[in-house]
Amino acid sequence: MKLKTVIKRSGTMVNYDRSKIVSAISGANRDATTKQDRLNTSEIDIVTNAVESAIENRESIGVEEIQDIVEKSLMEKGFFDVAKQYIVYREKHARRREAQKKLMETYRDIFFANSADIDLKRDNANINTDASMGIMLKLGAEGSKHFVDNYVLPEEYAIADHENFIHIHDKDFSLITFNCCQIDLLKLFRNGFSTGHGFLREPNSIRSYASLACIAIQSNQNDMFGGQSINAFDYAMAEGVRKSFKKAVKSEIKRAAFYCNVDDANIDEIDFEICRYSENENTAAVEHLSKTTGLNEKLAAAIYKEACKDVEEETHQAMEALIHNFNTLHSRAGAQVPFSSINYGMDTSPEGRLAIREVLNATEAGLGNGETPIFPISVFQLKSGVNYDFNDPNYDLFQKACQVSAKRLFPNFVNIDAPYNLQYYKPGDYNSCVATMGCRTRVMSNVNGPEESGSRGNFAFVTINLPKLALEAKCNIDDFFELFDKYIKISHDYLLFRLKTIEDKHVYNYPFLMGQGVWMGSDKLKPTDSIKDVLKHASLSIGFCGLAECLVALTGKHHGESEESQQLGLKIVGYLRGKTDKFTAIESKNWTTFATPAESTAGQFQRSNRKKYGLIKGVTDRNYMTNSNHVPVYYKMNVMKKIEIEAPYHALCNAGHIAYIEIDGDPAKNPTAFEAVIRAMHDSNMGYFSINHPVDRDPICGYTGIIENECPHCHRKEVTCGTFHINRLKI
Numbered sequence: 001m002k003l004k005t006v007i008k009r010s011g012t013m014v015n016y017d018r019s020k021i022v023s024a025i026s027g028a029n030r031d032a033t034t035k036q037d038r039l040n041t042s043e044i045d046i047v048t049n050a051v052e053s054a055i056e057n058r059e060s061i062g063v064e065e066i067q068d069i070v071e072k073s074l075m076e077k078g079f080f081d082v083a084k085q086y087i088v089y090r091e092k093h094a095r096r097r098e099a100q101k102k103l104m105e106t107y108r109d110i111f112f113a114n115s116a117d118i119d120l121k122r123d124n125a126n127i128n129t130d131a132s133m134g135i136m137l138k139l140g141a142e143g144s145k146h147f148v149d150n151y152v153l154p155e156e157y158a159i160a161d162h163e164n165f166i167h168i169h170d171k172d173f174s175l176i177t178f179n180c181c182q183i184d185l186l187k188l189f190r191n192g193f194s195t196g197h198g199f200l201r202e203p204n205s206i207r208s209y210a211s212l213a214c215i216a217i218q219s220n221q222n223d224m225f226g227g228q229s230i231n232a233f234d235y236a237m238a239e240g241v242r243k244s245f246k247k248a249v250k251s252e253i254k255r256a257a258f259y260c261n262v263d264d265a266n267i268d269e270i271d272f273e274i275c276r277y278s279e280n281e282n283t284a285a286v287e288h289l290s291k292t293t294g295l296n297e298k299l300a301a302a303i304y305k306e307a308c309k310d311v312e313e314e315t316h317q318a319m320e321a322l323i324h325n326f327n328t329l330h331s332r333a334g335a336q337v338p339f340s341s342i343n344y345g346m347d348t349s350p351e352g353r354l355a356i357r358e359v360l361n362a363t364e365a366g367l368g369n370g371e372t373p374i375f376p377i378s379v380f381q382l383k384s385g386v387n388y389d390f391n392d393p394n395y396d397l398f399q400k401a402c403q404v405s406a407k408r409l410f411p412n413f414v415n416i417d418a419p420y421n422l423q424y425y426k427p428g429d430y431n432s433c434v435a436t437m438g439c440r441t442r443v444m445s446n447v448n449g450p451e452e453s454g455s456r457g458n459f460a461f462v463t464i465n466l467p468k469l470a471l472e473a474k475c476n477i478d479d480f481f482e483l484f485d486k487y488i489k490i491s492h493d494y495l496l497f498r499l500k501t502i503e504d505k506h507v508y509n510y511p512f513l514m515g516q517g518v519w520m521g522s523d524k525l526k527p528t529d530s531i532k533d534v535l536k537h538a539s540l541s542i543g544f545c546g547l548a549e550c551l552v553a554l555t556g557k558h559h560g561e562s563e564e565s566q567q568l569g570l571k572i573v574g575y576l577r578g579k580t581d582k583f584t585a586i587e588s589k590n591w592t593t594f595a596t597p598a599e600s601t602a603g604q605f606q607r608s609n610r611k612k613y614g615l616i617k618g619v620t621d622r623n624y625m626t627n628s629n630h631v632p633v634y635y636k637m638n639v640m641k642k643i644e645i646e647a648p649y650h651a652l653c654n655a656g657h658i659a660y661i662e663i664d665g666d667p668a669k670n671p672t673a674f675e676a677v678i679r680a681m682h683d684s685n686m687g688y689f690s691i692n693h694p695v696d697r698d699p700i701c702g703y704t705g706i707i708e709n710e711c712p713h714c715h716r717k718e719v720t721c722g723t724f725h726i727n728r729l730k731i
Contacts (some may be wrong), residue, residue, distance in 0.1 A: 005060040013060065021048050021070060028086035037081035047073050077479065085239050095162070150361035158331040159493040160421030164608035165487050166494075167463045167545075167601045173225035174498050177510070178538065179461070180226035180437055183216055183518055185236035185337035187211075193252050193516045194217045205247065206311070206318050206355070209240030210318035214325040217340045220711040223513040224457075225340035231435035231453040234344035237355035241315055245277040245351070248310040252303045253293060264294055275304070277311055277330050307572070312354065319358040326375040327367060340376040341438035343414065345401065346386055346430065348393040356397050363411070364404045369701055370713045377438025378411035382505065382682055383425075388417070402675045406667040411688040412438070414657070424451055436688050439597045440656040447588050450534040458655065460498055461541035463596040465574070465605045466550035467625060473555050477568070481575065488579050490592075491542045503532040536589070542580060543594030543657035545602055546625035547572065548632050559645055560631035570648055573629060577652045592655030595628035602627055629653070633662060640680060647684040659689040667693050
C-alpha cells in the first residue's frame with residue numbers, strides 16, 4: 001500500500017494506522033440500534049478493506065477525508081444503521097473539539113484581554129474578574145462548564161443549550177450545589193451558630209446583630225451559587241435593638257448612680273416589656289423605671305431619654321457598618337462580594353421601626369465618597385394597614401423609602417397586597433410575608449410543607465428563548481406552541497436530571513446552609529444524612545426571555561403596540577404557568593414560572609438569533625432582546641399604560657417578576673410624583689417593582705448621585721463644551 005502518512009486537523013503528520021479505522025467503525029457498531037444491525041468482525045474488516053482500497057494510491061491524506069470515505073463505504077455495503085451511528089459519533093467529537101477550542105479561547109481572554117472588551121468578564125457585577133482570585137474563579141467556572149457539557153449532560157439537553165433554544169443557568173455549579181436562600185435570621189441567631197471555624201454566641205446587641213447578618217449571608221453564599229436574602233430584616237434587627245436598649249438603660253442607671261451619688265438602683269427588677277424603647281415620650285416607661293429603681297421621676301426620665309439616644313446612635317452606626325460591610329466583604333475565595341438582599345417594612349414595633357429608619361438613612365448616606373451602594377438590594381414590603389395608607393403606623397417609613405429610592409435607586413418595593421401574595425399573609429407572622437431576592441426570585445407556595453418565605457429558596461432555573469421558537473416556527477403560532485411544548489419538557493426533564501445529581505449529597509457538603517439549620521427541615525438532619533428529603537421545599541423554575549421580540553415575530557407588533565399581541569403574550573406565559581402547575585400537581589414538587597432577569601442571557605440569545613436568522617426589525621436588530629415580559633425600554637409610552645400592560649404577567653410568574661419604570665431627571669425633587677408611581681404599580685397588583693432613573697458618577701472623587709452643575713462632594717465644576725464631565729450609570 002502506497003499511503004504512508006495521515007494529516008491530522010492540527011496539520012501535523014502521523015504514520016498511517018489501520019487499527020484506528022477499525023476502532024472508529026467498532027465504536028459506531030457498539031451504538032447500533034439493535035443486535036441485528038451490528039456488524040461481525042469479518043464485516044468490519046470488509047469495510048476497512050474497502051476504505052484502504054479507496055486510499056491506497058495516495059501518499060498522504062487528511063483525517064476528515066478518511067472519515068468521509070468510511071461513511072461512504074458503510075453506506076455502499078448496506079450497513080445504514082452503523083453509518084448513521086458513525087455520523088453521530090463524528091458530530092459529537094466535532095462538538096467536543098469546538099468546545100475545547102472555545103474553552104482555550106476563553107482562558108486566553110480571561111488571562112490577556114482587557115476586561116472592558118469582553119462580555120465574559122462582565123457576567124456578574126459582584127465579581128472582580130481582573131483580580132487574581134476572580135480570574136481563578138472564572139477559570140474554574142469555564143472548565144466546569146466544559147466538563148458538564150461534554151461528559152455529564154445527556155445529549156438532548158446539551159444540544160438544546162448549545163443551540164440556544166434554552167439557557168441552563170449556572171451550569172458550572174450543576175454537579176455541586178443549588179441556587180439561593182431566604183435566611184430567617186431570628187431562627188439562625190437563636191442559641192448561636194458556627195461558621196465552621198468556631199462557634200458564635202447568640203448576639204446581644206444591635207451591632208452584633210448587624211455584623212452577624214453580614215457573616216450569615218457571606219457564609220451561606222459559600223454553600224450556594226445564587227443570591228442570599230434576609231426575608232424579615234426588620235424583625236431580626238428589632239431583637240438586637242431590644243437587647244441594646246436593655247444594656248443602655250442599665251448603663252445610664254449606673255452612670256446616674258455614680259454621678260448623682262445615690263445607692264446602686266435595683267436594676268434587675270426592671271420589666272423591659274414596660275420599659276421599652278420609644279421614639280417619643282413614654283410616661284409609663286419612666287414611671288416604671290422610677291418605681292423599680294427608687295430614683296426620682298425626673299432622674300428616671302433623664303435616664304430613659306439618654307438610653308433612647310444611646311440605642312438610636314448605636315443602631316445608626318450598626319446599619320452604617322452593615323451597608324459598608326455588604327459592599328466590602330467577600331465570599332468564594334475572596335473573589336466575590338455576596339449578592340445580598342434584605343426585606344423590611346412590616347415590623348411596627350418601636351425597635352423594628354428604628355431599624356428600618358436607620359437602614360434607610362445609611363442607604364441614603366451612601367458609602368465613603370457618597371457612592372450609591374450596590375448591596376444589599378433593599379426591598380420595602382408594602383402592606384395596607386401597616387405602611388401603605390396615610391394613617392398606617394409605618395406610613396412615614398414608606399415615605400422615607402420613596403425619598404431614599406429617588407436618590408439611590410433602592411429600595412425596590414414588594415406588594416404584599418397583591419392577591420397572589422395576600423393569600424399567604426397572616427398578621428404578626430413575618431414568615432407569611434412574601435419577600436424576594438433582589439434580582440426578583442420569589443419562593444412562597446409549598447406542596448411539601450409550610451408555605452413560608454424564610455428558610456427556603458429556588459433550586460435552579462432554565463430559560464427558554466421565545467423569539468427563536470417563533471422564528472423556527474416560521475412565525476406560525478400553532479407551530480410555535482408545538483415547539484414551546486417541546487422545550488418546556490426539555491427544561492423540565494433537565495431540572496429533574498440536575499435535582500437527581502444534587503439530592504444525594506449530604507449535610508456535610510453544605511456545612512452552613514444545612515449544618516446550621518438555615519434550610520427548612522435541615523435542623524433535624526445529621527451531618528451524614530442525605531439532603532434529598534429537605535430539597536422538596538425548594539422551587540424548580542422554568543423561565544422565558546424575549547416575549548416582546550417573540551410577539552413581533554408572530555404578529556408584527558409587541559404587546560405595548562397591540563391589544564392582540566398583549567392577549568397572545570398572556571396566552572404564551574399563561575401556557576407555561578399551566579404546564580408548571582400541572583407538573584406540581586402530578587409530581588408533588590414546587591414547579592414555578594419565572595420572568596427571567598439575566599441580562600447576559602438576553603444578549604447571548606440575541607447574538608445567536610441574529611447569527612442564524614439575520615437582522616430582523618423589531619426581533620434581532622438590537623444588541624439585547626427584551627427581558628422576560630417587559631415592554632421594550634426603547635418604546636416610548638405613558639407610564640400608566642406600561643403598568644397596565646405588564647401587571648397581569650406578575651400573577652402568572654410565581655417564581656419571580658419585576659417591573660421597572662424608567663424616568664429622566666432627578667426624582668428626588670418631586671417625591672410626591674415618585675410615590676404616586678409606586679402607588680400606581682401597587683394598585684395595579686404588580687408584585688415587585690422599582691423606579692429607574694439616572695445616577696451620575698464623578699470620575700475624580702467617585703461621588704455617585706445626581707450631578708447637575710457642580711459635584712456636591714468635591715464641588716468640581718469641570719466643563720467642556722457646556723457639558724459637565726460625568727459618567728452616567730443606568731442600573
